[in-house]
Amino acid sequence: MYTLTFTIVLGHLLGSTFALEPTNKFEATWGCKQYNTNHGYDHGHPYFATSRFRNIQVTRENVTMLRMGVLGNNDGHVRLAPTGFPYDETEMNEIVLSGWGNSKTVVRRYSRTSPKNRSVELKLKEQSSLGMLSTFEPFMFTMAVNHTDGFVQLTRDGDVHPFLEFRDANISTNYIGFCNWDVPLVFFYDCPLEIDRRVCEGIAFS
Template sequence: MANIMDLSTEDKLEYHFFPVSSGSVQFKVRTPNDAHIALTMGPQESDPMIEVFLGGWGNTKSVIRRNRTKPEKVEIETPNILNGGEFRGFWIRWDSGIISAGREGEAIPFLSWADPEPFPIAFVGVCTGWGATGTWKIEVPPSAPVAAPLYAAPPGYPGYPGVTPAFNAPPQGLAGIGNWVDASAGQIPPGAVVGGQDCNGEPLYVARAQHEGALIPGKLCASHGCAFVPWGGQEHGKPEYQVLVGGPNNWVRTNGSNVPPGAFPGGQSEDGEPLFVGRVNHEGSLTTGKVQQSHGVCYISFAGQELGFPDYEVLMP
């Protein structure tokens, strides 16, 4: 079952980015015109970048554009493809440089283009503009056959100095286990797993740190020079921390104490209770934190506080 992410976009052509680990995204959007989708390597507008404009030019045309530069790579008449009063469903796929877009329930795309210089797509952004606001329901696949190549661990990386096996890791041989790598002062080890993004679009990496006898999953925000973990109602900055490297990026939506069997272990409380890696959408961010099953919530650190959410996503191997 896919994870559904709800987003609202303003009339200002400003992309909201989220990480993806598969080669497609499906969504429903309710907007009168100009639903824009960006495919990028990072959570911001930067080259290389592919954009798919649905219902542009007054809801008359749809196009594919590369690197924000005309002429369009593909342009097709699509009158009334969008509707401000109802959700319309679409999918976008990328495979070996072939970008395609189609309507929900239709296997054949109405837009398709082969990029002669393909790049690893790890983020999708959505926005609206030209007089339109939008409401989106985005399906993020709960698993992916291949991890996003941009964040794959380099060959032989488990031998990297400072690597420790995942806490209570499943038996060796299970794919996507990953390692926890010592780091400090905002360092991002190669192959670090992106778990979300901050309000300003900066990627947040899956991290953990020691605090008050606990080993707590949280978030690494590199520009702040530390990881942050939630504990005791507050957000705690940690200049020394561990980052998940080469691990899974498979998030499953759940709630309360319903942690799926085999959830990826991230640490333990000061009382020895296992803590899992979770994430939630909050105030325009997708923030990673700790799932404490006995409390029935995912805790994140945000704006100096520890906040608990009964609905969350949990990281699975």
């Protein structure tokens, strides 16, 4: 009897502890806006003005913080541009999250003249990311852009260290866009920063 009682109490305590972790992985998208696409790379995808975002944060050190995510098997493209219509030989950045069959991540800078045409491409970073994206669980992360020196860090939810770092002194976060390659993708953007979301769930921070 005592063993049974202890087991029930222990189970209750553990259940209370682990209740802080989302049992539904999509809870991580709470408060986000959503963009769905199956239009492909060359489509005229929209660019969203970050000045209208509710959850963007700019620190005193001039670091812009943006939390977002992607759901899908591969090739989550995130585009950063100085204007909402970057087609006048506009210099911009593109982050390809786990492209090439969900195997590697690439960051590049180029000039764009239309939704289909770009030139003067420069690869800023390339690294392995085998299996990083999934059709069953959104990959949520925070992008931190230091506008003083152009240093950019992408950190996955729950992690301490960034999974991607690069530098571009000319990077702009005025507008952000998303696109897919060969499979449908769902993007989540303007998400509450992870610490804000956890505070809303009742976790106290010292």
